Amino acid sequence: MYNLRLLRQILPSAGHAHPAHLRPRWLASQHKRRPQPGSLPPDRLEQLRSDLLERRQELSGEEWTEVRQSLVDTYKHINGRNVDAVILGVCSGPQQLPLAKNYVEFLRSSGSRPNAATLGRLLRVYNAAYHARPLSREEQAEILLICRDLQAEHETLDATSCEHIIHGLVAMDSSDWRRALPLLEMMKVTTSAPSVAAYSALAEKAFSVEQQEQEDLELAWRLLEEMALARKLPKCEVYLALLSRLDRLPAQLKLLLEFLERHEILVSQRVAERFKELAQQVPHLLEARATSLGPLGRCQACQQHLQPVAIGDEQFRALRDCFLERVLIRRDVFQRSTPAEVARFKQYVERTAPYDCVIDGLNVAYSTGTKKSPQQLAKLVATVVRHFRDRDKRVLVLGREHMRQWSKQAMHYVQSNASLFLTSNLSHDDPFLLYATLRSGQETDFFSRDLMRSHAFHLGPELKPIFRRWQQEHQFSLVTQTQTGRIIVKEPIRHRLSAHQVGGTWHVPYCEAYTQHPTDSFEVPANWLCLRLKENTLRDKQ
């Protein structure tokens, strides 16, 4: 039997007074200031986990009562309604399934009915155990029972409950896991899109299921495409599940690389390591070397240069026409500008184009900080104009009306050395910038730090990657201005930065760790894999 006194030391309940000399240090400080919701020191729950819950398979009813009560007494954000889910959250490790079940049994035996959040948490613990070892038949039957109970209670479940049930069902060996698919659809109704965790759990399952059918693979890929289009990045486990299926490997590997290319996805180091292991396991199918890039994007392993990022004439035309058409027909591009202003701008461009570089004046002015004097702001714009004029470039500067009030001298320099178009103070600048750049032709560059995310997104899934490549090839931006006033300009990177093939060899960039929200900026990844799928890989289609 666990010593209740020790338990009280870990989690003091309001009713138990501790003599000061016996009080643990964290408790002493807590005595003075009760933790506020949102500013809770997480280490106390951690201590409960490591000192008690990780060491035991079960607790007595008295001990659970004590834990429950002390959590409610100690934390303001923990109350009678959420305490059970909190406790199961602390028992979430793969080894803690017996303890988590023991707690739910305790609740039932004391006459209370575990709520949906609590049972959902329990399903996550089953899922954690499933990833560590095969679940027994009884355990799988328990999962099914919990899922049925939860679903029977409500016709429509909230997104969190759906996610929990999905995690429970994918732990089934039988085809019952497929019953999770309608829940994914339900999430689309109750929220804008299913979560990364829900998508990933199902895709991982579809890749790893025993007696896999073609339709399982098709499902996995359909889910991955859906995710990627919603810019939700699959978790590493999905790729690892795919890479563990040696029977399916050749054809699936190729699909994976094409997927990474299509959506410009960087895998994590963990996945990259698996690629390397795989190459040792099946050297007749795959060759993999870690590499980095030398100057001008040369692979240090195979000595080939990565593919230029430039798009072809036809792709450029498609991109330009689509953008201009949206301007002309759908008119949703120039939000917050008046039709008269847009018309005036178009006439101006017809009269003064083509340009070699289009500069977003306001973006440049503020790119080294917003707390500058108008004089400094104007000077910075003038310096950027000079940078291009010194290279004999024809420049268009876009700005706002209020820039006229800035330094007369600097603005005079801008006006005499570039075309200058000022919009009303309310307009957004990037539609003007993109219009003038695309209208000018395939060689024209632009200067701005804006990542143009929404413009890329609105062009749709087919043109978005083309837009991104065009953007990467043509976007200049200001890195900084030195003390002496010299500017450091970031030039476009001319080779591709995502997975692609050169002369039959795949080059696959990877990052240190998985992130749900990767940056859209164009940075050269430091780490790459140089991969060769061997000849028979392609013949071996499934």
Ligand SMILES: [Zn+2]
């Ligand atoms: Zn290489």
